[in-house]
Amino acid sequence: MSDLAIHAVTADRRVDLLELFGANGAHxxxxxxxxxxxxxxxxxxxxxxxxxxxxxxxxDGLEPGLLAYSDGSPVGWCAVAPRERYARMNxxxxxxxxxxDDQPAWVVSCFFIASTHRNTGVATALLEATVxxxxxxxxxxxxxxxxxxxxxxxxxxxxxxxxxAMFFNAGFDVVEHRGNRAVVRRSV
Numbered sequence: 001m002s003d004l005a006i007h008a009v010t011a012d013r014r015v016d017l018l019e020l021f022g023a024n025g026a027h028x029x030x031x032x033x034x035x036x037x038x039x040x041x042x043x044x045x046x047x048x049x050x051x052x053x054x055x056x057x058x059x060d061g062l063e064p065g066l067l068a069y070s071d072g073s074p075v076g077w078c079a080v081a082p083r084e085r086y087a088r089m090n091x092x093x094x095x096x097x098x099x100x101d102d103q104p105a106w107v108v109s110c111f112f113i114a115s116t117h118r119n120t121g122v123a124t125a126l127l128e129a130t131v132x133x134x135x136x137x138x139x140x141x142x143x144x145x146x147x148x149x150x151x152x153x154x155x156x157x158x159x160x161x162x163x164x165a166m167f168f169n170a171g172f173d174v175v176e177h178r179g180n181r182a183v184v185r186r187s188v
Contacts, residue, residue, distance in 0.1 A: 013067055014059070019073075065077055068122050076117060078129070107142075107143055111160055147163050168184075
């Protein structure tokens with residue numbers, strides 16, 4: 001989409017993030033904290049506390065992701081941050097999102113696109129913008145964990161990690177396959 005504007009989520013964009021995520025915190029009250037917390041922590045953390053965790057990152061200036069705007073309205077989100085910020089990736093039982101090695105990397109971990117703008121290129125534009133965002137924050141390596149198998153629909157919300165074709169088109173290469181996911185990387 002050529003009319004998109006993409007910006008890092010800073011405190012002045014907090015209201016826009018809340019507008020996009022709506023009452024359900026994007027998907028099932030996750031508030032994009034699924035990777036920020038271990039499985040146990042996530043299951044024990046009420047939705048309002050998950051919301052506070054994400055907004056706390058925004059208020060603390062951590063810029064936990066990017067927002068896409070169309071005609072001034074927020075229509076998409078992509079979480080991108082240093083790998084060490086994601087507790088689930090460092091948990092002993094991590095499988096699909098476990099780090100391949102100890103190279104410092106930033107991770108593209110989640111997409112949420114407004115239903116009115118799905119399948120219009122918003123996620124692709126956000127993914128492409130993560131490269132510049134990560135680079136300007138000192139990253140040298142960017143990785144993702146996209147869905148690797150074709151799906152008829154997204155009944156379980158699994159596409160929040162993106163799909164492999166989208167990452168290929170943005171210059172990522174497969175490092176490893178893990179079940180239905182791939183670990184992809186690109187230098188920034």
